[in-house]
Amino acid sequence: MYCIHCGVELADSEKLCPLCSTPVWRGEFKQVKGQWVPVVAVASGSDEEALYPNNHSEKIQTNRPWVMLALTVAYGIAILTILTIDLSVNGMLTWSNYVWSSMVCFYIIALLPLWFQKPNPVIFYPAAGAVVILFVGYICLITGGTWFLGFAFPVMGAILLFSTAMVALLHYVRRGKLYLCGASFIVTGGICVLIEFLLANTFSELTFTFWSLYPLISCSFFGLFFIFVAICKPVKEILRKKFMI
Amino acid sequence: MEKRKKYWRRLDNAALIFPAARRKGWFNRFRMSVTLKEDIDKEVLQSALDVTVKRFPLICSRLRRGFFWYYLEELDNAPRVILDGFQPLMVRPFDDVRKSAIRVLYYKNRIAVEFFHAVTDGAGGTVFVKSLLAEYLEQKYDIKVPSEHGVLTRNEVPCSDEFEDSFTANKGDVAFNRKEGQAFHIRGQREPDDFLHLTCATVKASDVLEKARELGVSATAYLSAVLIETLIPIQERQIPKKKKWLPVRVQIPVDLRRLFSSKTLRNFVMVINIGVNPRMGAYDFAEIAGLLSHQLALGATAKNMQAIYTTNVNSALVPIIKIVPLFLKNIIMRAMFDAIGESQATIGLSNLGAIKVPEEMEPFIEYFDFIIGPQAASPHNVAVCSFDNVMRINFVRNSVDPEVERGFYRNLVKHGIHVYIQSNLGLQEKSEE
Numbered sequence: 289m290y291c292i293h294c295g296v297e298l299a300d301s302e303k304l305c306p307l308c309s310t311p312v313w314r315g316e317f318k319q320v321k322g323q324w325v326p327v328v329a330v331a332s333g334s335d336e337e338a339l340y341p342n343n344h345s346e347k348i349q350t351n352r353p354w355v356m357l358a359l360t361v362a363y364g365i366a367i368l369t370i371l372t373i374d375l376s377v378n379g380m381l382t383w384s385n386y387v388w389s390s391m392v393c394f395y396i397i398a399l400l401p402l403w404f405q406k407p408n409p410v411i412f413y414p415a416a417g418a419v420v421i422l423f424v425g426y427i428c429l430i431t432g433g434t435w436f437l438g439f440a441f442p443v444m445g446a447i448l449l450f451s452t453a454m455v456a457l458l459h460y461v462r463r464g465k466l467y468l469c470g471a472s473f474i475v476t477g478g479i480c481v482l483i484e485f486l487l488a489n490t491f492s493e494l495t496f497t498f499w500s501l502y503p504l505i506s507c508s509f510f511g512l513f514f515i516f517v518a519i520c521k522p523v524k525e526i527l528r529k530k531f532m533i
Numbered sequence: 534m535e536k537r538k539k540y541w542r543r544l545d546n547a548a549l550i551f552p553a554a555r556r557k558g559w560f561n562r563f564r565m566s567v568t569l570k571e572d573i574d575k576e577v578l579q580s581a582l583d584v585t586v587k588r589f590p591l592i593c594s595r596l597r598r599g600f601f602w603y604y605l606e607e608l609d610n611a612p613r614v615i616l617d618g619f620q621p622l623m624v625r626p627f628d629d630v631r632k633s634a635i636r637v638l639y640y641k642n643r644i645a646v647e648f649f650h651a652v653t654d655g656a657g658g659t660v661f662v663k664s665l666l667a668e669y670l671e672q673k674y675d676i677k678v679p680s681e682h683g684v685l686t687r688n689e690v691p692c693s694d695e696f697e698d699s700f701t702a703n704k705g706d707v708a709f710n711r712k713e714g715q716a717f718h719i720r721g722q723r724e725p726d727d728f729l730h731l732t733c734a735t736v737k738a739s740d741v742l743e744k745a746r747e748l749g750v751s752a753t754a755y756l757s758a759v760l761i762e763t764l765i766p767i768q769e770r771q772i773p774k775k776k777k778w779l780p781v782r783v784q785i786p787v788d789l790r791r792l793f794s795s796k797t798l799r800n801f802v803m804v805i806n807i808g809v810n811p812r813m814g815a816y817d818f819a820e821i822a823g824l825l826s827h828q829l830a831l832g833a834t835a836k837n838m839q840a841i842y843t844t845n846v847n848s849a850l851v852p853i854i855k856i857v858p859l860f861l862k863n864i865i866m867r868a869m870f871d872a873i874g875e876s877q878a879t880i881g882l883s884n885l886g887a888i889k890v891p892e893e894m895e896p897f898i899e900y901f902d903f904i905i906g907p908q909a910a911s912p913h914n915v916a917v918c919s920f921d922n923v924m925r926i927n928f929v930r931n932s933v934d935p936e937v938e939r940g941f942y943r944n945l946v947k948h949g950i951h952v953y954i955q956s957n958l959g960l961q962e963k964s965e966e
Contacts, residue, residue: 291954294939295946296734299955306732306956307939339733340619340957341640 301338356403363399367391385430393423410456417448438490443483450475466524470514477507540590540607540691541597546700546846547800548651552596552603553866554874554909558624558727563655563916564904565662566645569897573639574673579614581668582637585661586611588687591696592652592661592798596630601859605634605652614639620729620957621929622647622906637665642899644669654802655885655903655916656788659683661798662901663890670897682889692796699795700842701850708847709840713806713877717768717779721912721932730930731904732938735953736945738887738924744948748819750826753884756917756926757783757807758822759948763940764879765811775812782808784878785829789842792835803842805832806878875910880937885918900925907931913938 289298289312291305304311367388374384397416401407421444428436450472457468477500484500517524544552551561586593590607597606612633617640629636634649644666648658660683667678668687680686724730738752745755764781772778789801807828809816816824831837848854854862888901903918904927912932918925928938942952 294943296942296952296954299953302954302956302958304958306730306954306958307935307942339731339955340621341617342619 299339352405353403356399359399360395363391363395386427389423389426393419408459410452410459413455414448414452417444417452421445421448435490439486442486443479446479446482450479464518466514466518470511470518473507473511473514477504477511480504480507539609540594540696541604542591542696542799543599543698544603544605544651545698545797545799545801546842546849547654547802549603549849550866550870550874551649551651552627552630553863554870555627556909559907559909560627560630561650561908562622562647562906563650563658564621564645564647564902564906565655565658566643566902566904567662567666568643568899568902570642570899571897572642573644575614575639577673578637578639578644578669579611581665581672582614583611584687585665585668588664588685588689588691589661589798590691592635592648592657594634594652595632596634596649596651598859601855601857601862603651603859608633612637616640617643617645621645621731621904622729624727624729635661643902645902650800653798654788654800655786655883655905656790656802657798657800659885659888659901660685663888663894666898667891667894670894674897676893678893679891681891684891684894694796695798697795697797698799699789699793699797699801700846703789703793703795703839704846705836705839705843707840708844709837711841711844712873713782715779715876716782716806716808716879717764717772718876718879718911719764719767719913719932719937720771721934721936723912724931724933727931729907730935730956730958732928732930732935732942732954732956732958733902734926734928734942734945735900735955736924736926736950738919738922740950741924744950745822748822748826750822751829752886753785753882753917754807754822754826754829756884756915757785757825757882758818759944760880760882760915760937760941761809761821761825762818762944763937765809765816767936767940768811778810778812780808780810782806782878783825784881785833786881786883787833787838789835789838792833792838803838804878804881805829805838807832808879870909875908878911880911880913880915881905881908882915883917885916888918888920890920895921899923902927904929915941 289300289302290296291298291308291310291312293308293310294305296305296307298305298312302312370384370387370391371381374381396419400415401412421441424440424444425436427433428440454468454472458465480500480503484496484498487494488496517527554561586608591605593608593611594605595608597604612635614637617638630649630651634652636647638645638647644662646658646662646665648661653661663683664685664687667684670676671678678684741752741755745752748755748758750758760783761781768778768781784804784806786802786804789795789803790797793801795801805828807825809821809824857865883903883905885903890898898920900923901918901920902925903916905914905916907914907929913928913930916927916929928941930938942954945952
């Protein structure tokens with residue numbers, strides 16, 4: 289079979305001309321209203337003459353699990369060493385509490401996803417956030433603070449819930465990024481109000497002066513602007529032309 | 534019985550750049566394959582490889598790191614033969630060459646060997662493949678193949694001449710600056726998954742030689758001229774402003790063994806760049822072919838080649854450079870490679886020429902194939918070899934648009950050469966459905 293554009297003879301394995309992508313027709317042709325059309329639309333090549341096998345399953349072998357296992361063991365040894373030193377010097381766990389908890393925190397945030405070829409951010413992001421909340425709670429506990437349940441937990445929880453929703457939407461929904469951007473500005477303004485309220489509620493020396501009104505107004509303005517741009521297609525088009533990178 | 538010491542050698546002068554220039558998903562490799570008339574017997578091939586590796590300890594080797602230099606060390610055992618993948622020169626992690634610098638593959642009636650370029654060049658690779666094939670045929674068909682036409686006796690001890698770093702051994706007194714300036718580079722979008730397109734043309738070697746003789750040039754000069762004829766309009770299309778046009782050059786590797794009567798099986802090849810400058814005006818095909826032929830004749834002389842590689846040898850022999858740790862050497866060499874390594878030529882064309890084998894092997898062989906992987910910066914490469922009037926032109930590309938091979942093969946058809954095309958695209962398309 290010859291390619292009508294390139295003039296080269298094509299092997300039976302070719303489905304398209306590899307030079308100009310013209311389909312190769314191997315079916316019979318008949319004349320309909322003066323035009324030659326294929327009777328059977330056979331466009332597939334034969335595997336008999338294929339230059340290479342169709343074994344796409346061949347994967348590049350990596351020794352990632354072994355590297356990660358070695359790293360985890362080394363990490364575990366480092367934590368045990370730190371705990372032993374602290375115990376032998378001070379007779380109890382003092383400074384090592386901060387070290388081991390932050391090391392565990394770092395492991396779960398940065399190293400745990402590396403065990404997987406393609407870690408899903410919708411799972412690992414909230415997991416990392418939850419670990420940070422636990423870490424902050426633990427620090428509060430060992431320092432004898434009272435600020436965690438009343439302030440840090442609700443603020444961090446709200447931020448984590450909202451940002452997880454954003455990550456999930458960005459990961460699974462391809463369209464509507466401008467709406468997401470607008471919503472994130474408005475919610476950020478709302479979180480500022482929540483922070484001020486909880487600050488005043490938790491710490492008696494602070495009073496509610498409504499400073500959070502300023503970020504709330506400006507964030508809402510930007511948020512509504514993005515939503516307006518998302519709705520109004522001509523404005524979106526003008527802005528795209530003016531500010532394309 | 535006392536255990537024999539493993540063979541090992543420092544990388545030869547040309548090979549120094551290959552480990553240094555590597556990057557993620559790319560290192561310099563080439564592939565020699567032979568297609569037989571009957572299907573391959575995997576067990577016999579493995580057995581033949583087990584015998585052959587002993588004769589080629591520095592080809593069947595692995596790359597190891599010293600503090601100051603890389604070196605090649607003989608493998609303990611032959612690598613396992615494996616089924617070919619869906620594309621030649623499959624993307625592999627660089628760690629592979631620390632285990633084995635070669636891969637031996639089979640598919641239907643084809644035996645292929647993929648080499649890391651640091652161990653040998655095309656000529657050395659051909660000797661290895663021919664010797665492996667001779668051993669395979671002897672074991673499979675119980676024939677006796679004489680040691681001639683590059684087939685080495687597998688059960689003899691390797692000769693020390695085969696391990697020679699012929700660059701250092703044949704170093705001259707004069708060093709030459711080989712700066713030629715920038716050449717045109719084809720713009721194109723890279724395949725996102727690094728898929729390597731192979732478009733292989735089978736043509737009659739006699740047809741190509743006849744066309745070349747009509748113009749009074751060699752087959753390499755003729756094919757280079759067809760490439761240049763294809764590339765000039767591509768540059769005109771991609772760069773509309775004439776004053777920005779650059780010379781269009783083809784990089785031709787020259788086997789130095791014939792010029793210096795070397796028997797080495799390691800790298801002993803040097804490249805020259807031949808081409809035309811389209812800014813000087815329009816060229817017709819005969820003019821391009823004549824110019825390239827003269828440039829080849831002027832460049833590929835022993836004295837010129839020696840002056841070029843002496844520069845590289847001298848720089849590796851400077852005492853201060855010798856004591857620089859390997860990681861620093863790699864950084865410097867990588868920077869030099871990125872700055873000038875591939876910038877002086879538009880595309881590479883490597884012609885192994887006519888491959889000869891002993892008469893006893895000929896009835897079993899259909900053809901040989903030679904494929905060179907794409908370069909780091911240039912997405913195309915062309916490799917040619919012929920056997921018994923069958924010339925195989927293997928065009929590889931890791932960019933999306935096939936405009937260069939389309940133009941090249943169409944030009945061959947226009948010159949009256951019958952071109953038979955095979956590619957690895959059909960199956961790729963099918964698997965995506």
